[in-house]
Amino acid sequence: MSSNREFLYRRLHSLLGVIPIGAFLIVHLTVNWFAVRGREEYNAAAAFMEALPFRYAMEIGLIFLPIIFHAVYGLYIAFQARNNTSQFGYFRNWMFRFQRISGVIVLIFITWHVWETRLAAAFGAEVNFSMMEDIVANPAALIAYIIGITATTFHFANGLWSFAVTWGITVTPRSQQIATYVSIGVFAALTFVGIRSILAFVGV
Amino acid sequence: MSDQTIEMIIVRQEDPDSSSYEQKFSIPYRSNMNVISALMEIRRNPVDAEGNNTTPVAWDASCLEEVCGACSMVINGKPRQSCTALIDKLEQPIRLEPMNTFPVMRDLTVDRSRMFDSLKRVKAWVPIDGTHDLGPGPRMPEAKRQWAYELSKCMSCGVCLQACPNVNDKSDFIGPAALSQVRLFNAHPTGAMHKAERLETLMEGDGGIANCGNSQNCVEACPKEIPLTTSIAALNRATTLQSFKNFFGSDNTA
Incomplete structure (x- = not known):
């Protein structure tokens, strides 16, 4: 992917991770929370999302294309690194490595998740509480979901931190340290929301 | 003994x-x-x-x-x-x-040529040669001189490049040393006359500033304790602003 546009691609990669992908992730997790309130509430929320105007345009423009670019270019970035946490076991170097590992996990998870839900819907399945209930009735699928959700929230929270550095928002070590605390808070909050919601489908 | x-x-x-x-x-x-x-x-x-x-x-x-x-x-x-x-x-x-x-x-x-070539690429110096005496340059504020002095301690040893996971045989990343020198010479009142040119070098082609993955090993490894990650983040801000100037238009020569 050698080109004269690397700066543009890298910055686009960083931007897309937060807007729109990060924003979409928050919307998605918020809608999931309706499952905690019960079957009817969740089905009503899913129906509302399905009935949104300009649905296909929003799905393609705000979700599919940004994620595909972020994933493909992200894989290129991930495999360009030569990780050296064994020699340099610093916190940020581990975060650097986890960001790449979690990115690959998230890509696999999202591919599977989209296949089972959105593509299934395109082939005629109905997206509702019982669809998810059936999927996570299999303990392996439930574990896969918990791992996938955690990898996603980690990748997003840590990505927020590097977004702030990449765009020159947090320059001083102090501001970067505070941003680390904020990203830990975001990770904890979103992981709680995500896992609590998925557990609602197994009746917890 | x-x-x-x-x-x-x-x-x-x-x-x-x-x-x-x-x-x-x-x-x-x-x-x-x-x-x-x-x-x-x-x-x-x-x-x-x-x-x-x-x-x-x-x-x-x-x-x-x-x-x-x-x-x-x-x-x-x-x-x-x-x-x-x-x-x-x-x-x-x-x-x-x-x-x-x-x-x-x-x-x-x-062979540390990779690093020395990068320093040449970003023009890590203050160009003062000309056909006539330009007289004394502008003064530098003391507060700025103090932090710029820390950056000037770089001895181009290459330790930060060795520590960086993104500087390797698969990547052209310019590395922390030369990046920090861009910040140093852009901070210099005379060096700043080539500020945009240095920033654009970091934004053009492969291996520029955007290749930094923020592992922050460089700042831990630097024997001179140069705030390399602060330099990189400051340049991230400067290149962000420069890209806006370049795209939306402005008097972007400095």
Whole structure:
């Protein structure tokens, strides 16, 4: 992917991770929370999302294309690194490595998740509480979901931190340290929301 | 003086194309030795730990007081200068390896051209040559001089490039050293006359500033404690603004 546009691609990669992908992730997790309130509430929320105007345009423009670019270019970035946490076991170097590992996990998870839900819907399945209930009735699928959700929230929270550095928002070590605390808070909050919601489908 | 010895394992390599191998050395202890004087001892008596004659280990050194950066190598897993690596403070066996991010020439000698070429690429200097006397340059505020001085301590040793996971054979990343020099010379009142040009160099082609993955190993590894990650983040801001100026239009020459 050698080109004269690397700066543009890298910055686009960083931007897309937060807007729109990060924003979409928050919307998605918020809608999931309706499952905690019960079957009817969740089905009503899913129906509302399905009935949104300009649905296909929003799905393609705000979700599919940004994620595909972020994933493909992200894989290129991930495999360009030569990780050296064994020699340099610093916190940020581990975060650097986890960001790449979690990115690959998230890509696999999202591919599977989209296949089972959105593509299934395109082939005629109905997206509702019982669809998810059936999927996570299999303990392996439930574990896969918990791992996938955690990898996603980690990748997003840590990505927020590097977004702030990449765009020159947090320059001083102090501001970067505070941003680390904020990203830990975001990770904890979103992981709680995500896992609590998925557990609602197994009746917890 | 005593029967004490220093045990060393050195990763050696005949020439740039041959493969590397390990060789053990056991050399007589003297007080206050550093890695350089241990290597000098091997050069004086090139015999390995089993007593076989061997070739002296090749390495680079110049100033012997940690200001030139030439003697940098990986000592017990950490890239650093061998002149200030004191034997008494190192765990034995002491393992010496070349900084293999750079092409290895022979034994511990590496070719750091990659870094020097980057410094040329970003014009890490203040251009003052002309056809007539330009007179004294503008003054620099004292507060700025103080932080700029910290950046000027860079000796181009290459330790930060060795520590960086994104500087490697698969990537053209320019690395922290040259990036920080851009910040230094853009901070200089006369150097700032070429600010946009230096920033654009970091934004053009492959391996520019955007390749930084924020592992922040560089700032941990730097022997001169230069705030490299602060420099990179500051340049991230500067290149962001420069890209807006370039795209939306402005008097972007400085």
